[in-house]
Amino acid sequence: QQDTDPQIAALLLRRQWTLYSVSPLYRFSDSHLSGYARLLSAFIAAEKQKGLAVEIGVELDIKVVLSSFPDLKGCDQDQAALLVQLSSKSKSSTKNSEEKLVWSGWFCSVFGDYLPESVTEDFTCLPLFLVNGAESYTSIVGSWFQKTFDCCFRRLAISPLNLSWMAAIWTGCKLDKTSSAMELIFSVPCLPPLDISYSIHAEDANALWDTIQKTPGEITQEEVDVFMNSLYSHFHRHFRIHLSATKLMKVSTTIASAHCDGIVKFLQSQYLTQVLMLLTDLAVSQIE
Amino acid sequence: MQRRQSSKIPKLHLHAHHKHQTDLSAWRQRGTTDSEKTIQNHQSPDNQENDSKQGSLEEALSYFQRVPEHVSLKKDSVLQKNLATVESVALQRGLPPEGFEVLLNVALSGKLADTVNTRILMSLIPASVIPENSIVSSVSWLCVGKCSDKIQLLFLRWLITVFDFIDHKEQINALYGFFFYFLQDEKLCPYVCHVLYLLTRKENVLPFRIRKLLDLQSKMGMQPHLQALLSLYKLFHPELVTITLPGKVKAYFKNSEGPWKAAINAIRQKKQENSPVPLQLFLGTAQRQWRKRKWNSQMVVPASSTNENYLEDKTKQCVALSTTTEYFPVEQLQSFSQLLQNIHCLEFPAQMGSVLTNPLLLHYMNCKKDEAVNLRLHYWMGQTLEEECTWCVVDNSRQEEFKEFLETIYKAECFLQEGFSSCEEFLYKSLPLWDGSCCQSQVLKLVSWISINRFSEMKSLLYDPLAQLFFTSSLYFKCSVLESMRELLQNWLISHVIHLDSESDSQDHSLNSTLSGLVDAVAQLINFVGQISTAALRLESDITLLMHFILSFYEIVCDMYLQYNLPLLIMPPAGVFYPALLSMESVSLNRLCYIMYRYRTNLVAAKENYLEKKKAPQFRFSSKTYKEYNQYLIAMVGCLWTSNAFEKDSHPQGLHMDEELLKKTAVKEYKRSLNIVHHPALMIYALSFLQQAFPDDTTFNLSLIKGKKWDWYLEYLYANGLKGLKLFIESSINRISQASDHKAENVQE
16 A cells, blocks of 8 residues: 555545545536636635626635646546635735635545546546535535536445445554554434444454455455454343444544445545545446 | 508608618618518508508608607697507507607607607507617617606617517617616616617627626616626626526516507407517526525426536637637527527537426437437436435435426437436336335336336346236226336337338348347237236226226237237237126227237238248247137137137137036026127127117017128127227128138028
C-alpha cells in the first residue's frame, strides 16, 4: 500500500463524509473548471435569493473552487477526481478577510470505470460522491450538477452485509503502529431502540481473522461469515444475546469507519485508495 | 364580390401613402403588398349583407385620416358617426389590415381627446392580420410623446394582446432598444417587460441590458415581470445571468389578456378559422416544484430547458469557425412545423428526462438515434425508478406521484412503440418484491412493453413472479395479467413484422438466428399463458370474464402465421379448450369457433406453403400441432354437429364417456343430445327459434329441428350474430359430399 498524496490525505482524512452515487456526467470537461465555478457560485446566489437575478462573474458571498486531482484514482481508465469547495467570506473584517471553508464535495472513481468505450467521449464516470458540509449546500450543488450534466444523485446506504465485509477486510489490514480497538455497533429491533456496542482489541480480531483467511489477498463470503459468526458466538457466551438477530449499524476500525446510512470516515492515508475502491464498487452497483 | 372588395383596397392604400412621408416609407411599400395579399386570403366572401357597412367603414377611415385637431366628440356629429361605424364594424367582423395604420395614427397623435383615443384603441380588433408598419409608426408616435400616459399604456396592452396577429416582426424587433428605453417608466414597466418578453431574440440579450435590468431589480425588488424577462435572458445567455424563479408566482404578467381578447375570440369563432396560437410562457420550471421535496428526487419530469453547458459550445465554435449554427432553444419548440424547420439546429434539453412529456422531442429522439441520448435517458429513468419505487424503498409514501410517473413512462413507450431498457430492468428487479396491488395497472401496462432481448431468463425474471401473484390474487388481477400478456405478445409480433420488413433484403442467415430466438420466446409466453389460464379457469367460479381475456389472447395466437408471418402455431391446452367449448355463453363458444377457423386457415396455408416451396424446413409446424388440432376438431364437430362427441372424442382430457355411464344419466336420447340445438350455450336460440317457427306448438320439442328446419335454424343462428360459428361450420364441415367425409354423417337426417 503506497501512501496517498499528502495534500489529498489532508483534505480527506478524519472528516465525516456522506456518500452518494452519481450516474455518468454528460459533457463534463476538466478544462472548464473555472467557468463551472463561476456558474455554480452565481447559481448558489440565485438559489439563496430566489426570484432575484444574479449576474455571472461578479464577486459573490460564496466562493466556489473546482479542482482536479489526477492522482486520486485506481487505474488509467479512471477519471481524475474532482473537488468542489465552497467558502464564505466573513463580512466583518475588511480586505484581508479570511475565507472559511463551509462545504466540500468529492467526485471520484477508483477502479470504477463501467461504461462502454463508445460513449466515453461524452460521459465522465465519477460514480462516488462524498460530501462534507451542510445539507442545504449539498442540495444546491447537487441540483446544479444534475441540471448541467444530466446526472442523478442517490444516497449510498451500506447494507449490513457490506459492513461485515468492511469489518473483515479492515481487520486484515496490517499497520506498523499499534492500532485501537475495533468497534461494532448493533441495533436491537425493540422499543425503545437499543444499541449494542461491541469492542474487540485489534490484535485479537487480527488473530481471529488470520486463522480464518486461507489465501492472502483473497476473501470469500464464507470467510466473512465465519469471522462474524465467531464474534457473535463469543458475545453470546458472555451475554446470552444473539447478535445475528440484530442489525449491524456501524463498523469502526483503525483504517476507517462506516455507518449503514452511508457515512464514512477515513483514518489511514495508506489505505485510502483501498477504502475508496470498496465504496466506488458499491456506488457502481447502485447505478448499474 | 371578392373582386369588388379587393379593388377597393388599393384605393385606400393610396390615401395612406399620400399622408405619410416619413423615411420609413421604403419598407412600408412592401408591407402594403403583403397586407393586400392577406386580405384576399382572409376576407370571407359571404359578407354580402355587410357590403353597405364596408362602404361606410371606408368613409370612416378616410375621415380619420384627415380629421382636424381638437374636434370635440360631443359637438361633432360626423366624428360621432364615424367612430360608431368603426366600433360596430370592429366588433362584428374585425378591422381589415389597412385600417390599423390610420386609426393608430389618430389615436396616438394626440389630435383628439383621450375619450376618443381610448374608444379607437378599444375597437382595434383584427379581422385577419395587423401590418407591421402600423406598429412601427405607432412606436414613433410613442417616442414623440404626444399622447397621454393612459393612452401609451393602453396601446402597450393592446400590442401584447394582438402580438400574434402582426404579420411580420423583423422591423418591430429592430425597435427593441426603443421599447427597452420605456422600461424606465415605472407605470409602463410591467407592460414593456411583457412586450420585450414577446420580442426578445438571442441577439437582443446584451450585457448592458442585463445590467440595466439588474439595476431595475435592485430598485424595485422582486417583480414578476422582471423575473420573467430575466429568466428569458438567462435562457439565451446562461453564461451572463442566472435566476431561480420562486415557485409561488401565479402569473408573471398581469392582465395579459386585455379587454380585446373576448372580441377577438368571438370573431375567430365566427370565422371558424385557426388563427395563430398565442405564444405560451415557457417558465415551466417553477410551476410544478412548489411542493417541498428531496433535492435529489427526480420523479418530477424536468421541464425542457436549453443546455446550460455553454462552455462546450464555445470550444466547438473555436474549432469550427465556419459553423454559425445558432441552437434553437427547446423551450420555444411548440409545434411540429417548428420541429421540422429547426431540426438541424435543435439541441436536446439539458436534462434528457424532459423528453418524456414532450412528444416533439420524442419524435426528435426517435429520428436521431443517438447512443449518448439513450444512455442519458437510461440512467435518469433507471435511477429515478429505483429511488422512488414505492414498494422497494421504505418510507416512501408518494404512491400517487409514482403512479403518475409510471403512467408517463408508459405513454412515452406507446408513443415510441418501444420499451425503455431501464424500465425493463426495473421491472425485473422489482417484480419479485411487488405486492400486485401498488400501481397495479401501470406496472402491468409497462410489462407489455418488455422487449424480447432476455427471453432465456424470462421465466425466472417475469413469469415466475407474475404467476405467484396470479394464483393468489383476485379475478380482476388475473384478467389484467392476461390482458398484459396479450399486449406483450402483440407488441413482440408487431416488432417482428417491422423487423422483417426492414431486413427483407439482408442476409437470411442472421434473420434465421433471431427468428428462432423469437419463436422460442413466443412459444414460452404462449405456454405460460396456457398454464395460468388453465389454473385460473379451475380456481375461479365465474369464468365468463376470465374466458373473454383468455380467448382474446388466443385470437392472436391462432393467426400468428398469416397475420404476423411467424412460423409458429400453438393450440390452447385442453384446460382452456373444453371449458370454452362447453361454455354456457354463446359469446365464448362463438369466439372459440372463430379461433378454430383461423387455426385451420393458418395450418392449411402453412402446409401449402411448405409443399410449394420446400423451404425453411426447420420452421415446419410439428405434426403434434396438426394432431392436436384434429383432435379438437373432432370433439368440436361431435359436440356441435354429429352429436357423437361422447364416442368420438379421443383427447385424454376430452368428452369421451362410456356408454354405461351415459345410460345411467337417464337422458333418453343421449346419442343425439349434444349438438348446436342442445348445446347449453345455444339452447336458448333453439327455443326462441321454435317459438317463431311453430308459434302454436307449446311442447318445445327440440328434436323438431331437423332436415330443412336444421338449415333454417342455422340461418337463424347466423342472423343472431354467431359469425364465428358460421365461419367454422362453413369451413370445417363438409355438408355436400356425405360419402367422403365422416364429419358430415348426420347432416341430412
